[in-house]
Amino acid sequence: MEGMKVPVRLLRPPGSASPLHDARTATVVGRLLGPALAVCLVTGVVSHYLKHPPGPLLDVLPTRPVWGYRLSQGLHVASGTAAVPLLLAKLWVVYPRLFTWPPVRSLLHALERLSVALLVASAVFEVFSGLLNTAQWYPWPFSFVPVHFAVAWLLAGAVLLHLAVKAPVVAAHWRRHRAGAAPADPDARDRRSFLAGLGAAAAAVTVTTVGQSLTPLAPLDLLAPRHPGHGEQQLPVNRTAEAAGTAALDAGSWHLTVSGPRPCRLSLDQLRAMPQHEVELPIACVEGWSKSARWTGVRVADLLDRVAAPPGSRVRVTSLQTHGPYRVSELPPTHARDPLTLLALTLNGQPLSPDHGFPARIIAPNRPGVLQTKWVGLLEVS
Template sequence: MDHRPGRRPPPFARLRPPALRPPSFSGRLHEPRTATAVGRWLGAALAVCFLTGLVSHFLQHPPSWAAGLLPSRPVWGYRLTQGLHVAAGLAAMVLLFAKLWAVYPRLFLWPPVRSVRHALERLSVALLVAAAVFQVLTGLLNIAEWYPWPFAFVPVHYTVAWVVAGSVLLHLAVKAPVIRAHWSRRSAGTLALPGEERDVPDRRALLLGVGTAVGAVTVTTVGQAFTPLAPLDLLAPRHPGYGPQGLPVNRTAAAARVTPAAVRGWRLEVRGPAPYRLALAELAALPQRRVRLPIACVEGWSADAEWGGVRIRDLMDRAGAPPGAGLRVVSLEAEGAYRIMEMGREYAEDPLTLLALRLNGEVLSADHGYPARIIAPNRPGVLQTKWVARLEVR
């Protein structure tokens, strides 16, 4: 380009675009004290998620030796643990991104590895960030029932939960000296940090903002499980009072391919030492029980309802079931991961466990499992089998 005196520069020569630079993140709060403060909250949320997730997984997929030992009481047990699981997961999402904001500059230090200890630290950070982000984002999409991936959610979510737990423990072990030094205002090694007292108001404001965001997310979603807060249920994918017969539905009859033709002439088949079959009218003529039980879904919503039907243990006794027998339940639905459900003796013998024919005083709608469905206490919603076709004494 010719810029000699007397020569006019070519058009647009002065309109060069500015050089693009990545953000420097040089603020004072991108430091260990802030990261430790947020990390305490994040660690608590992840611990609640992990423990309640184990409860949910083993209730849905119990090992063979424990299948008959799972408790049916308290009736609200699964409602509580799964509600906590989803609420803590949503809180962890906010806290995780706040934690990443606090440590972001350190994620891109150069050289990336300076020693064996530093390599372990980087490995723990990489595992923790990748696994935790994957876990909270796929969990969020699960409660919205959107699955834009080719793998089965439940086994992958369960496996990655152990990866998150292991990476947290590794991270804590590697970063223990830093965490200890910045755990509290009086921690040794932090009292002389330059500018520390100046940073305190800013840090408090940041933590107040993060806490407010967590509170807002919790208050506007937890109403799907904690019904007193249902009027504030603005961001949750389900409302406990919306749906056929006043109860939400995840899997409809159409989705399960249970058509009116499939239930025409329906008869319940009960297999056991003394097998029998019952038409719907015959089933309705048996002694009926009414129970009020919550139905709690793995996506985090739950709601109380009044159910009417025949006790499972009465149907099993009629089939000659021996003491301590379990039950297999087979649905009319054509396919699905929970088309066949196993029920241990604690549930089968509980007087609150029904083959339900009515919901809130009305005959079951098709989407709620007409002509008959299972309802049992302290049980994940996916195991409250709808469109029951057959009971098998085990």
């Protein structure tokens, strides 16, 4: 009948009788989850554009601080890991709302529920696909990097839309009511216990994984798939020489080709006879682990001078590995001429092992590990 309102009922599924399925708890958990997702988004964008810079950005990528990417990617993985229990808690708090009846009351209500579905789906995908990426496990048929990056923006938009729709509810429950301003909250003690447990869980998973990049906490690195001190020459290995098809490289027959106005071809002995420089630089991988190491080799700038490369030249670096998305990388002018950028021949005082890029690899400051190209065979000046 005209003017009659449809009653809204909450059909409680089994196990949903807890009083903590309320707006106050959802708001407080959201205050914790929101910053974690924001840090994850910002650092993820930084990582993406350092790995895949658009043309104009390539020439101005910074080389300082040398630990910049290590910090950024460490924060990215740490915040994403902390978001796992926070997201699960948020979903637990709000999931009875999925059982409201009638499920759709109006066109606007249908759009709101659709936006919530988009928010939940994108958040779950981002957090858990990122978690699987840290273990280098990809049980899906699509390329991880572009899809993860695209869904990140979808999630950002869904969060902003959700905040706009729920702004009155969030504002009403953002702070605890002052004493005397409202009746005592009978669920306050249970809520504090729940939030304390949630905070402890988020702290625990973070502390036991962040040691893979924050080396002072390395002894607590219990849950991370990598430990910064484990691996050949005290450095983890993501891609082995056998997997890259370079295990049979022979030092006697290997040569480095450097193109330019006066191209040259150098053997390993000739490279060793050139001035050697030692630098201490971290290698930081997208999976979240990082470790500083001592690298010795020939400055890329010296190789550019040898072939009379003009100022401002880019350098295209090609690996001898037979396949892989990062077989070819590009050194922008800022990195190519930086005195810390080396064609490294040794690691921690020893010749590079096959898994670490023997006979030669690139090491440069503030650069993602996937771009520190191993098994280098060609440097092309452009």
